[in-house]
Amino acid sequence: QSALTQPASVSGSPGQSITISCTGTSSDVGSYNLVSWYQQHPGKAPKLMIYEVSKRPSGVSNRFSGSKSGNTASLTISGLQAEDEADYYCCSYAGSSTLVVFGGGTKLTVL
Amino acid sequence: QVQLVQSGAEVKKPGASVKVSCKASGYTFTSYYMHWVRQAPGQGLEWMGIINPSGGSTSYAQKFQGRVTMTRDTSTSTVYMELSSLRSEDTAVYYCAREFFICSSTSCPPEFDPWGQGTLVTVSS
Numbered sequence: 001q002s003a004l005t006q007p008a009s010v011s012g013s014p015g016q017s018i019t020i021s022c023t024g025t026s027s028d029v030g031s032y033n034l035v036s037w038y039q040q041h042p043g044k045a046p047k048l049m050i051y052e053v054s055k056r057p058s059g060v061s062n063r064f065s066g067s068k069s070g071n072t073a074s075l076t077i078s079g080l081q082a083e084d085e086a087d088y089y090c091c092s093y094a095g096s097s098t099l100v101v102f103g104g105g106t107k108l109t110v111l
Numbered sequence: 112q113v114q115l116v117q118s119g120a121e122v123k124k125p126g127a128s129v130k131v132s133c134k135a136s137g138y139t140f141t142s143y144y145m146h147w148v149r150q151a152p153g154q155g156l157e158w159m160g161i162i163n164p165s166g167g168s169t170s171y172a173q174k175f176q177g178r179v180t181m182t183r184d185t186s187t188s189t190v191y192m193e194l195s196s197l198r199s200e201d202t203a204v205y206y207c208a209r210e211f212f213i214c215s216s217t218s219c220p221p222e223f224d225p226w227g228q229g230t231l232v233t234v235s236s
Contacts, residue, residue, distance in 0.1 A: 034220040038156070045206060045226035046148075046156065057211070057224060089156050091221045099170060100146070100158040100221040 003028065003101035004090055011109040017078040020106045023071060028101055030071040034093035037066060037075045040105075041086045049088075050075060060101030078079070085110040112138040115227035122233045128195040131230045133207030140188035141165040144210040144219050147181065147192045149203040150229075157203075161217050162190055170201040170217040176229050197234045 007025040012018040022029065022037075029035055035053045038046035048057055050066035053073060063078045073092070077084055090103040117134040133145065153230040160171035162181040169181045180193045190207060208223035 034222075036220075036222050038223070045229055046208075046223070046227075047174060048211060048222060048224035051219065051222040062227060091158075091223075093218075093220055094146075096218050099161070099172070099218065102148075102156045105155040 003094070003098075004088060004092060004103035006088075006103040006106045008104070009107045009109065011111055012077075012079050012080045013111045016080050016107065017076060018080060020075045020077075020088055020090075020108070022073040022075070022092075022103045023094055024073075024094075024101070025071055028092040028094040028098075029068065029073050032093045033068065033094070035066065035068060035073040036091045037064075038089045038091065039084075039086045040089065044057065046089065080110050082110050084108060112210070113118070113225055115209060115225055117205075117207060117227040117230045120231040120233070122235065123197050125198055125234055127234075128193055129197060129232050130191055130193040131205050131207075131232070133190045133192075133227050135164075135188045135190070135209070138209075141185060142212060142213050145181075145183075145190045146186055146208045146221075146223055147179075148206045148208055148223070148226075150206070151200070151203040152200050154203075157191070158221070159205075163217060164188075164190060168217060182194065194232075199230075199234050201231065202232065202234045204231050206230075 037050040040046040054066040182192045207227040211222035211224045
């Protein structure tokens with residue numbers, strides 16, 4: 001069982017928006033603005049899409065955005081495109097003892 | 112460009128050890144901490160630990176304490192991850208991943224970019 005809870009799957013049609021939630025606790029997501037999100041296509045290494053809750057690395061489309069409220073972080077993808085179909089993982093800093101926790105991953109299907 | 116190139120696939124018997132390498136290029140090797148993350152077949156990502164390539168200090172996930180050792184060779188800009196007492200559940204793709212920003216301790220924010228291509232380790236009798 002993963003430390004952070006994500007829905008197993010979400011889906012949307014091209015052009016629509018979807019949101020993936022990532023629920024942790026007051027020891028990780030709730031205490032630090034250090035949530036990151038990764039996109040992983042089959043057979044490929046993960047790619048950093050969002051860091052520090054809502055910041056986008058250079059080169060990542062502005063269709064990807066992140067937010068946080070309490071113990072839950074969210075990734076929103078607007079204007080869904082076929083190439084967005086992938087697995088998405090959230091990750092959070094969890095203090096100096098545990099350090100890093102991942103979510104279980106969410107499979108995004110573009111219908 | 113910044114690149115991490117990992118060693119090739121390994122097949123090991125239960126009880127054995129495996130050592131995976133990750134060679135960095137395109138940046139100052141000693142300036143950025145390196146993480147190891149693994150992914151079992153069809154499963155999610157699991158953080159294993161972090162190493163400071165400059166001083167060699169490490170922090171490991173509790174689950175792997177006593178079984179994992181992360182080291183580095185600054186002369187070749189390479190980090191290593193050795194996992195011992197292998198069991199079937201250790202069958203996974205192992206990734207090295209660099210910290211996105213320069214940080215000053217093993218309590219780095221978990222922001223991994225870039226990643227290596229992954230190394231499949233299969234544990235089977």
